[in-house]
Amino acid sequence: MTLIDPNKIPKHVAIIMDGNGRWAKKRAINRLDGHKKGADAVREIVEASREIGVSWLTLYAFSEENWKRPKREINALMALLKRFLKSELDRMVKNGIRLQSIGRIEKLPKSTRDVLLKTIEETSANKGMVLTLALSYGGRQEIVDAVRRIVVSCDREKTSPDEISEQLVSGFLYTGGMPDPDLLIRTSGEYRVSNFLLWQIAYTEFYITPTLWPDFGKNEYLTAILDFQKRERRFGGREKCI
Ligand code: IPE
C-alpha cells in the first residue's frame, strides 16, 4: 500500500474527469453507461478525498464547450447529475461535505438547477471538505465574467486601474475565496487543460494518467497524491538550500 505523508496532503485537488465515452466504446456499450459508471468513480474519489483530509475537491463535470454535444447526451448527463445529487445528499450531510458549483449554471435545465441549488443550500452549514462541481464551466468565460464585474465595481467604487491586483482579480473569479489547486489530475491521457481553471493553475502540479475516468479508483488516486508529495514546488524561486 502506498505510504502517504499526512502532513503533505494537497489542500486543493482539481480533477478533469475524462474518458467515460472511451470506456463505454471499449466495451461496445452505450456512452451513457460510461457516464453512469463515471458517477460511481466520483463517489469513490469524494469519499477517498475526505478520508485522507483534502480540504477542497473540484471536479470538472461539464464544460461550457460540452453544450456542443448531441442533445440526447446532454439530457442524459443532466438527468444523471440530478439523480447523483439526490442520492448523495444524505452522505454529504453525514460526512460534513459542503457542495458548491462554479460555472454558468443558469444555462442548466431548470429541474437540474433546482436540485443543485437545493443540495448546495442543504449542505451549506457543513464544515468538512468543500466539493466544487464545475458545471457549464469554462476558464475563459470565467475571466470574461470577472472582467465584467470588475469594470462595474471599479466604476461604482471609483477604483483607479493601478489598484487592480492579482488578489483583486482572483476574488472576482467564480473561485473567489478558494485556494488555487495544488494538484490537477486528468484521466484518459490527454495532455491538455480543456479550458479548466486557467488562471488558478498557474503553479499547480499536474498528474496525467491514461486510465479512463470510470476505472480511476482510490488506489490510483493515492498514487497520484504520493507522486505529488515527491515534487519540489519552487514557484519560480530556487531549490531549498540545506
Ligand atoms: C468525460 O467523458 C465526461 C464529460 C466530458 C461530460 P467524455 O464523454 O468526454 O469521454 P471521452 O473523452 O469521449 O472518452
Ligand code: IPE
Ligand atoms: C473535459 O473533457 C471536460 C470535462 C471533463 C467535463 P472533454 O472531453 O470535454 O475535453 P476535450 O474535448 O477532449 O478537450
Ligand code: MG
Ligand atoms: Mg472527453
